[in-house]
Amino acid sequence: MPHTLVQPRNTVDWIGKWREKQELDKLVVFCDSNTRYLAQPLAESVGALCLEVPAGEENKSIQQAERLWKELRNANAARDSGWINVGGGMVCDLGGFVASNYQRGIPMLHVPTTLLAQVDAALGGKTAVNLGPWKNQVGTFYLPSAVLLDAAMLKGLSAEEVRNGKAEMFKHGLIEDIGVIDYLEKLAPDALPGMGWVRRAADVKMYWAGVDPHEKNYRKILNTGHTVAHALEAWYLDQGQAIAHGQALWAGLMAEGWIAVQAGLVTEDGALEWMLDIPRFVTKRKWPKTSEWLPWMAGDKKNKSGRIGFSLPTYPGNCRTELLFSPQEVGILLRKFDLNTWLN
Ligand SMILES: NC(=O)c1ccc[n+]([C@@H]2O[C@H](COP(=O)([O-])OP(=O)(O)OC[C@H]3O[C@@H](n4cnc5c(N)ncnc54)[C@H](O)[C@@H]3O)[C@@H](O)[C@H]2O)c1
Structure with missing residues (x-):
């Protein structure tokens, strides 16, 4: 397994324990304008700064990444700061890219809020930004400490x-x-599919990402x-x-x-x-x-x-x-x- 996939009983408690174990000073929760309603309360509960980008694939860009790095700098974030992505695949890809490069990498968690991100985008450690219309042309392989599958995050999803x-x-x-x-x-x-089936589909991705983390073949x-x-x-x-x-x-x-x-x-x-x-x-x-x-x-x-x-x-x-x-x-x-x- 490249990283842990967990279904925590209580996401806030789980993050608290992660913070303790990693000896993290600050926490930053990252979201987009549509997932703020999930991210803001979580940030308040765990005592984190909340950073946001406008929703939409066009914002998975190097310009947004640069703005976020500057926000981290202004907040005096360092290697003992933890970064938590609360959003769909766009947030996980962009947030992962930001966290993997800031001071050459800070500890990170994904809390995926779309079904797509729970079964795929948040898993396997690929991060990315687009280059104009060209998809995912710039990015890194960077593993989160864990991906938290929380059914409550999917409740507000549109059909x-x-x-x-x-x-x-x-x-x-x-x-x-x-x-x-x-x-x-x-x-x-x-x-919405049952969480047992979400997990079963997620396990397919976890397996193949685990045997070939850098996508050389399998x-x-x-x-x-x-x-x-x-x-x-x-x-x-x-x-x-x-x-x-x-x-x-x-x-x-x-x-x-x-x-x-x-x-x-x-x-x-x-x-x-x-x-x-x-x-x-x-x-x-x-x-x-x-x-x-x-x-x-x-x-x-x-x-x-x-x-x-x-x-x-x-x-x-x-x-x-x-x-x-x-x-x-x-x-x-x-x-x-x-x-x-x-x-x-
Ligand atoms: N890194 C990978 O391995 C990988 C794999 C597959 C896809 N991706 C990337 O993932 C992205 C697609 O993921 P996605 O479909 O999750 O897109 P997304 O993150 O853009 O989310 C889709 C929409 O739903 C909104 N949203 C997210 N969660 C919500 C919630 N709980 N309630 C209400 N609104 C919510 C978002 O703001 C957005 O408007 C693409 O950028 C794709 O390239 C990455």
Whole structure:
């Protein structure tokens, strides 16, 4: 295990004990404008300074990181200060980046407040900021002391955020634990999953991040659906209208299911078994044409020598990594694919 995943009986008490054990002087709680209602009371209970950024993926930026470093400096924060992220994947990625670099790293906790962050983004120690529209181009590997899974943090989530989180849960089912997909199929799209299932999906991520902490090989399995998802997110960010990661991932899983069929990695029947589950989780919209988002795959971190890197689903419960196609081959594989046909 790369770090501890805990389900504390009482989050405030747990943080108090962590502070004692780590001999921390100051605590800083970090949130965005939408998670302030959870972060502020927590900060007051544990006696922490509360720092905030505006909500939204466009704020996962080096400019916000610099502003936060200056706030830490002004508050006289030092290596014996503890940093606590209270938010979704945006807060955990940006907050992790800030904490990992301030004075070369200060102790950190994640208290994820979205389903997506509880099953994925808060786990595994990747931190990031975007470079303009290019997703997660700058970042570090930096482990929190622990990730605290607290069901109370999910209570105020919107229906769309619940469906977004299920995208990463579904992906974990697809690559490893088909029972998770069976469970999601039986649940209403907007219903929060039970914490036992959140934990089960989180454990898939914990395992692969644990065997390959720096994503040299095995961990790439977790990138299934993400080559297309990140290209779509970049396209949307470039248009000045960020799309939620979970929505981009649903679309990415659909498109990569199609690619897997066209590349002969899975039979059409085998892929349709799970691809047809996806639309009920997706918010209706007019999706861009494939030719519009395809060039944004150029920024994918799995690419090698100009070829586009994929981790593709084979049959439910398995996946192949280290697959490389030239941009032209990807264009050919996707030539008859349109997100509007499959998702709306
Ligand atoms: N580091 C990783 O391994 C990893 C993995 C997957 C995704 N990510 C990153 O995570 C981000 C996506 O995560 P996300 O979907 O959690 O996004 P997010 O943090 O932007 O949260 C989504 C929205 O929900 C709001 N919100 C969060 N918790 C809330 C709560 N409890 N109540 C009300 N509103 C709440 C946020 O303010 C935001 O508006 C992306 O930046 C993605 O790149 C990182």
